[in-house]
Amino acid sequence: MSKLGDKLNFNVMKNSASETRSLSQAIPPRSGVTFNPQQVIEFEIPGNRPFEFLDVNNNLKIKLPVTCDNAGDILDRCGACGFVNKWEFIQNGVVISSLPRANVLITALSDFQMSKEYKTSAGRLLEGMEGDYLRGEIVTAAERIYYLSCLGCDLAMTTPHRMLYLGSSGPITIRLTLESAAVALVGAGSYAVNRPELLIQSTFLPKDTMDQLSQFVKSYSVLCNSYDHMSAVIPQGTTNSHIKLSFAKASLERVLFTIRPSSHTTGAAKFSLGSRCTGNLSSYQLEVAGVDYPQTAIKVEGSGADSLYHVLQADNVASNYGHGVQGLMNSFTPSGTAGVSPGPQTQKSNPYIVVGAAADGSSAGATAEAAGGTASNIGTFVGAVNLESSLVTSQNSPLYSGVNTKNGVDVYFKCEWGAGVIAGGVTIDFFALSTELVHLDEATNLWVKKN
Secondary structure, three states: OOOOOOOHOOOOOOOOOOEEEEEEEEOOOOOOOEEEEOOOOEEEOOOOOEEEOOOOOOOOHHHHHHHOOOOOOOOOOOOOHHHEEEEEEEEEEEEEEEEEOHHHHHHHHHHHOOOOOHHHHHHHHHHOOOOOOOOOOOOOOOOOOEEOOOOOOHHHOEEEOOOOOOOOOOOEEEEEEOOOEHHHEEOOOOOEEEOOOOEEEEEOOHHHHHHHHHHHHHHEEEEEEEEEEEEEOOOOOOOOOEEEEEEOOOEEEEEEEEOOOEHHHHOOOOOOOOOOOOOOOOOOEEEEEEEEEEEEEEEEOOOHHHHHHOOOOOOOOOOOOOOOOOOHHOOOOOOOOOOOOOOOOOOOOOOOOOOOOHHHOOOOOOOOOOOEOOOOOOOOOOEEEEOOOOOOOOOOOOOOOOOOOOOOOOOEEEEOOOOOOOOEEEEEEEEEEEEEEEEOOOOOOEEEOOO
């Protein structure tokens, strides 16, 4: 007899319902009212609520009212995410999640993980993005309200997805360190954040429902994807580098890196977050405990196919034909001239592989009208090395699947710079993705993080 499918198994069904309620809160900052560049905004996710759970990924937003004092300044292509340099989640002095250079990472990830459709719709209205163009929105002098998610933070990247239990013994502090105006904006102006709010919608379980849950849940433990950061400055003329990376992880899964001309990283007239280039990089690989990953160095040459393949492989989309990398490949933006509509893009360049002085990082380009048009001088290069097992991925399995780099295991980034690092030198930002365990300690009833 053939085995019948679930659709014909009438003995399996939902036979009961559990009562739940949604509770919405708007929480003001505990550290002030008005905030200027490089200051810290602190919110508190409430604790001591043993019947509540919070979906950090979907039901936590930061309402960020921003006023710029110089109309015409431009956001980088990560939009309002560029205003936040660092995200931290802290409980009772213990750091649960810390992501420095968050805006650099989100700019890179948005280039090959966010769709053009999102950027031109919800991303444009909520976060100040501008579709597939290599810039964000042009700001006005009026107050603009943005809504930010805690992208790249551990508690928003649980795997498989889990809600945060709010019954621990104390609140969790969310600490946002604002970016300098010269980095967050392209232009001569500054900005201020006035009366931001933390918006959460928690799920409340009545006692009977909570009792049912407690029968199955013996401890609150979640696996999280976690990003760590370190950077290195490479002087001009360097022809090869051997950089030690301080990533000691039980499960190091991939290392993503960006290269920015050092003069752009704090330049008020530059797209400081998204102005990336190869810096004349010609090949790279990781060395872990004396073993090269991959065994053959990744080449950075021609159209950039070799390095782009490894970026997509590290993101588990190397053979996903419904997934594009629009943000890495577009090089035009509308001119904004009244009455002039964009024409055919007759001068399409490849911004992914921009090298040397060509990556000026000052212009997102002009519309390609019948007379021609101007390509962007912003490069979009990003590199990656994948260390994750092909048997499981961070999206569909709770297993540890990377390389153990703890207990004295050395990790190095090895690369060749071809004709030598460009004039002025470059800054490399490394972001290591690992799997880490966050659990509620039974003795203290506080969250603890283990890597």
